[in-house]
Amino acid sequence: MAKKPSALHEIPGVSQPETTSALSAAKIKQFRAKKNSVDEFVQAILQGDIPFLSKAITLVESTNSKHQEQANEIIEKCLPFANNSIRIGITGVPGVGKSTFIEAFGKHLTSQGKKVAVLAVDPSSSVNKGSILGDKTRMEQLVTDPNAFIRPSPAGSSLGGVAQKTRESIILCEAAGFDTIIIETVGVGQSETMVHSMVDFFLLLNLAGAGDELQGIKRGIIEMADAIVINKADGENEKNATIAQVEFNKALHLYPLKESNWQPKVLVASALKHIGIDLIAAMIQEYITLTKQNGYFAQHRNAQNRFWLLSTIEQQLKATFYKNPQIQKLLSDEIQQLEAGKTTPFLAAKRLLERKC
Amino acid sequence: MAKKPSALHEIPGVSQPETTSALSAAKIKQFRAKKNSVDEFVQAILQGDIPFLSKAITLVESTNSKHQEQANEIIEKCLPFANNSIRIGITGVPGVGKSTFIEAFGKHLTSQGKKVAVLAVDPSSSVNKGSILGDKTRMEQLVTDPNAFIRPSPAGSSLGGVAQKTRESIILCEAAGFDTIIIETVGVGQSETMVHSMVDFFLLLNLAGAGDELQGIKRGIIEMADAIVINKADGENEKNATIAQVEFNKALHLYPLKESNWQPKVLVASALKHIGIDLIAAMIQEYITLTKQNGYFAQHRNAQNRFWLLSTIEQQLKATFYKNPQIQKLLSDEIQQLEAGKTTPFLAAKRLLERKC
CATH class of the missing domain: 1.20.5.170 (Single alpha-helices involved in coiled-coils or other helix-helix interfaces)
Known part of the structure; x- marks a missing residue:
């Protein structure tokens, strides 16, 4: 190899391929700048x-x-x-087929004349960049559907920040006429609880396994689910899926009836082969009819609003307090005193709160 | 029956029996007044x-x-x-024999030269007055033991208030030379989590049942336990207790090893017949030795102190904010606006927080 003057040397004559026409670029620039x-x-x-x-x-x-x-x-x-939509939360561990399911489910809904917005909540994406929905091409059909809108997870930010952004995005989507909002999240961490408190219906996707159906899912998530769907129930998997369905049904019956008066259901489906998707849509409709009739639907949305109001206030009170540099200094001093056994948590807290004003 | 002038009529000549000598009463008064x-x-x-x-x-x-x-x-x-003691939390549903167990366990410890303080945490006692430890006569032997000190649950107050009072009482008992502090609580509600975060060792008392050993106890409590003791393992119950021991051991092995590196144990005992009490004391000693050697003991107490410091601050920040009458008025207005769909939780929170200063 010939000696180059520097590692940054560029082979002359090779320029960037022109994939975007000059006209389009100018339009985009203008739109962005305006x-x-x-x-x-x-x-x-x-x-x-x-x-x-x-x-x-x-x-x-x-x-x-x-x-x-x-x-x-x-x-x-x-x-x-806003507010005139059905908000559906969908969760499941990686590999369960969330993208394929949402694509099949979304296409089914748009074929019925619905307008579907898909938002993603993934607090981990800021760290590992392996965001769900990050690769829109995984929903090839839905992404080109004029009645669907797909928005990946907002990057960075805290769980609280993601929650606020997602809830506000829901409002904008509803105002834009989307009547079904799907919030996708991964089946790990705390994001499920967050998504659960912003949707009307919470669906857990699962796979049939070899007797270990209940493992790997946090118990709390099963308790939150309004329905469990055993995905990939096709071919050789079909029998196992039916066994898993029975197992999950048993598990769900151990919990007391939900406040909504809804008995959570377990269904089997194959998103890939479009099997069972219509039954899932019908079940969610059944749930909405029930809870609108018994008043739970509106009551639940009000409770969610109060929850977000109070938790936003409380998060903010804490953040304001702890970001004060004087408090930070004092807090670290008091923690030292605590560790040396020279004060109690309550006396230390008292001194910190007195310094505040 | 002769007609009485009023329902409040008192039969003349019957006065209060003099159970307290005038001298003692004067002494008590003097002590109290000083x-x-x-x-x-x-x-x-x-x-x-x-x-x-x-x-x-x-x-x-x-x-x-x-x-x-x-x-x-x-x-x-x-x-x-303070701080030179072993703090042991003991919980179990009503009827499990907590008082009898603490009496037998406490007597065993005092017979070994230990000084034992027993404090109770029972946030429900302010409501139903059926307080644990309220009836000290249930620990007849321990209550007259010069090396034991028994203090019932403080009445009224919030869970946070009870926590603070209990933790400060622990310090006073330790300064008074008590080297073993037992904190008793009932196996219902949130008091277990609270007690768990103020003790070194957390013991769950249980009974052998007919296959339903795991029912009636919140799963979270089993996860917190450093040991489960199947009480009343005597006579006909002995066999069932051994079966329950095996069941609980299986259940405990489902959880990952604790941060303390301690594998929780399941023992059987009969507090009434003083069977197994010495083994329980030895097990706790084993735990203390292990965690003092691996550094967890001190590290855990530091973490508890930080937890109480931060949670006291945060409780107080919230309390101060919400008790402001202006905020109360504004909050109720904003909740109305929320329910009418005229604002979002985040905008409402923003307005409330701006008004604060």
Whole structure:
């Protein structure tokens, strides 16, 4: 090999391939640079304009305070047109076939005339970048469906931040006319609890295994589920899926009846072969009819709103307190005193709280 | 029956029996009325003076701010002499024989030269008055033992308040020379989690049943236990107790090894017949030796201290915020707006937090 003047040497004559026409690039630039007013956003969203919906969600997800202000105004103006959807949470450990399931389920719904938005919650994505929904091509058919809107998980941010962004994105999607909102999350960590407290129906995807169906899933997640779907129930797996269905049904009957008066169901499906998808859609409709009739639907949404109001306040109170540099110094001093056995947690707390004002 | 002028009529000539001599009553009055100085308290407690210890705990439990101030000073001066004990939490559902067990266990320890303090945590007692330890006569032998000190649960107050009072009472008992502190609580509600986070060793008392050993106990409590003791293992029950022991052992092995590196044990005992008590004491000693050697003992107490410091601060921040009348008014307005779909939890929280300052 010939000696190069530097490792950064570039072979001359090889330029970037032109995949984007100069005209398109200019259009995109113009669209991005243009500062749209709040009213322009709201008008466009209410007309179901997807680029504007996307851009508004980007504002919601922004950490820039001007963007946040604008996002808040847009949300407030969209609110009267929100809330008219069914919100469905879908979880399951990696490998259970969530993308394939959501694609099949979403296509089934759009074929029935529904408009489906899919949002993802994945607090781990900021760390490992292996985000769910990150690769939209995994939902090839849904992504090109004009009645579907797919939005990957917002990057970075705390669990609380992700929750807020997701809930506000739901409102914007609803205002844009989406009547079914699917929130996807991975079956690990705390994100299930968060998603559970922002949806009307919570669905756990599972696989048939060799007798260990209940392992690997946190017990709390089974308790939260309104339905368990045993996916990949095709070919040789079909028999095992039916066995798993019986097992899960037994397990679910150990729990007391839910406040919604709904007895959680276990269904089998093959998302790949489109088997059982219609029954799942029908079951969710049955749930919505029941809970709208018995008043639980509205009551549950009110309770969720109160929960998010109070938990946001409490998170914020803590954050404000602990980010004060004086408090940080004092806290670390008090912890030293504690470890040396020279104070009690209660006396230390008292001194910290007195210093606050 | 002769007609009486009123239902409140009193038969004349029957007066209260004199169970207390006038002299004793005067002495008690004098003792109660006397305002002891902080130094008098501390001196007496360090000498193991039980009436002073009791009185100091009463100050700790008082809601009077002057009493609390005095209590804080006493605690601070006692602190350098505290911390040298083994703190054991004991729980179990009503009927499992907690009092009999603690009596047998406590007597065993005092016969070995130990000094045993028994404190009770029962947040339910303020409601139903059916307090554990409320009837001290249930521990007839221990209550008259000069090396034992039994203190019933403080009445009223929130769970957080009870926690603080109990933890401060532990410090006073330790300063008074008690080397074993037993914290008793009932096997229902949230008090177990609280007690678990203030003891070194957590023991769950249980009974052998007909195959339903695992029912009626919250799963979380089994996870917390460092040992499960199947009580009343005598006579006809003995065989069932051994079966239950095997069952519980299986259940415990499903959990990953504890951070302490201790594999929780299951023992059988009959507190009534004093069977197995010595083995339980030996097991706890084994645990203490292990965790002092591997450093977990000190590390765990530090973690507990930090937990109580932070949770006290956070409880207090919330309490201060919500008790502000302006905030209360605004909060109820915002909740109305939320229910009417006119705001989001996050916008409402933002407004509430802005009003705060």
